[in-house]
Amino acid sequence: MSIEIERAQAIAWVRIQMAQHGLTLADLQAAGCFAEPAPTPLPGAVRHRNAQGQGWDGRGAMPDWLQRAVNAGQTVEHFRVVSTT
Secondary structure, eight states: OOHHHHHHHHHHHHHHHHHHHTOOHHHHHHTTOSOOOOOOOOOOOOOEEOTTOOEEOSOSSOOHHHHHHHHTTOOGGGGBOOOOO
């Protein structure tokens, strides 16, 4: 049996159960049947910034502006933001 068929059968079973018991999606949500969505991660503090004000927090892929500067011979440390605290 394919996954699509199994999925369709499972959905049909859930719909039948909900109808038999008079349940709505709102009832299930109120009962805590679904996990809360994960919070959106906050952006990190900018660790590198260029003269145009473009910044990078040091996480993920290096942004194009910084990669171009490195390719041109500049160091990443040249763009490091100095903390004043």
